[in-house]
Amino acid sequence: xxxxxxxxxxxxxxxxxxxxxxxxxxxxxxxxxxxxxxxxxxxxxxxxxxxxxxxxxxxxxxxxxxxxxxxxxxxxxxxxxxxxxxxxxxxxxxxxxxxxxxxxx
Amino acid sequence: xxxxxxxxxxxxxxxxxxxxxxxxxxxxxxxxxxxxxxxxxxxxxxxxxxxxxxxxxxxxxxxxxxxxxxxxxxxxxxxxxxxxxxxxxxxxxxxxxxxxxxxxxxxxxxxxxxxxxxxxxxxxxxxxxxxxxxxxxxxxxxxxxxxxxxxxxxxxxxxxxxxxxxxxxxxxxxxxxxxxxxxx
Numbered sequence: 001x002x003x004x005x006x007x008x009x010x011x012x013x014x015x016x017x018x019x020x021x022x023x024x025x026x027x028x029x030x031x032x033x034x035x036x037x038x039x040x041x042x043x044x045x046x047x048x049x050x051x052x053x054x055x056x057x058x059x060x061x062x063x064x065x066x067x068x069x070x071x072x073x074x075x076x077x078x079x080x081x082x083x084x085x086x087x088x089x090x091x092x093x094x095x096x097x098x099x100x101x102x103x104x105x
Numbered sequence: 106x107x108x109x110x111x112x113x114x115x116x117x118x119x120x121x122x123x124x125x126x127x128x129x130x131x132x133x134x135x136x137x138x139x140x141x142x143x144x145x146x147x148x149x150x151x152x153x154x155x156x157x158x159x160x161x162x163x164x165x166x167x168x169x170x171x172x173x174x175x176x177x178x179x180x181x182x183x184x185x186x187x188x189x190x191x192x193x194x195x196x197x198x199x200x201x202x203x204x205x206x207x208x209x210x211x212x213x214x215x216x217x218x219x220x221x222x223x224x225x226x227x228x229x230x231x232x233x234x235x236x237x238x239x240x241x242x243x244x245x246x247x248x249x250x251x252x253x254x255x256x257x258x259x260x261x262x263x264x265x266x267x268x269x270x271x272x273x274x275x276x277x278x279x280x281x282x283x284x285x286x287x288x289x
Contacts, residue, residue, distance in 0.1 A: 002157065002231060002233075004229040004231075005108050005155075006108060006111030006114075008227045009226050009227065009229060010226045010227065011115070012156060014215070015123065015152070017211050017214045017215055018123060018211060019122065019126050020210070021207045021208065021214075022123070022129075023126070025130055025207035026130035029130065029200060029203045030130065031189060032187075034180070034181060034184070035129070035135055035138055037177075038129050038135075038139060038142050039129065041142060041169075041173075042129060042130075048149070048165075049149060049152060049153070052152075052153050052156050052161060055158065056229060057230070059229075059230030059231070059232045061236065061241055061242065061245050062249075062250070064160070065249075065253065067158070067161050068242070069253055071165070071169065072260060072261060074173070076260050076261055077264075078173050078176060079176075079264045079265065079267070079268040080268065082176060082177070082180045083267065083268045085184070086183070086184070087272075089184050095184070095187070
């Protein structure tokens with residue numbers, strides 16, 4: 001049996017919250033779609049950290065299963081996102097999320 | 106003694122994680138941003154290890170810091186990695202609103218968790234040695250969470266098909282310029 005060493009779970013949650021806010025700032029602030037995707041990865045990983053923290057708190061493996069599922073979904077998201085970015089670049093459009101407004105309602 | 110070492114490792118990993126996260130958002134060159142994200146993912150893997158999630162930490166390094174980031178770097182190299190200054194362009198009011206919104210998000214999350222679960226966050230259960238090991242994760246995936254496992258495989262298949270469809274050259278696309286076609 002292992003008891004918890006080091007910081008308690010609230011420390012993990014605070015790091016996770018700050019990381020999520022950093023990622024959200026990147027998504028809202030940056031205009032290159034590549035950096036927006038990188039910031040999205042930060043947000044997903046912040047959620048993974050809190051899932052794993054809660055999983056350790058409750059002594060239940062379900063949170064880790066959820067974290068692994070999030071990683072698989074993130075990999076799928078990167079494939080589609082990077083495919084879109086390459087398709088945009090091939091059409092010689094500007095890689096700037098503020099410029100792409102054709103679908104705006 | 107063991108506790109102090111764990112604390113030191115945890116603080117170093119947490120600071121590295123936050124520092125590289127800020128670097129991803131603030132660096133101008135997308136290439137450096139992607140490299141910082143690799144550092145971010147690796148230091149998160151250390152935090153996972155300290156929270157008894159060995160298999161997730163290993164998967165994080167292999168899948169994320171390995172495969173996904175190689176794909177990112179490949180695309181950035183393919184597109185030429187043009188610079189994009191974080192604070193350039195766009196109205197100043199939108200930038201201030203973005204900072205305010207993300208700080209509000211952080212405060213909101215902390216207040217919500219503190220009110221909802223404030224007193225119950227510090228009595229961690231003791232877990233068995235097998236907690237978080239590949240064996241335990243595999244058992245959970247193939248018994249309690251079989252549906253999630255199968256749906257994950259469908260999601261990955263759909264993403265692979267979507268990637269192929271997006272990568273196909275369509276009819277109405279502009280023909281490449283002649284001088285580019287000869288150099289390519």
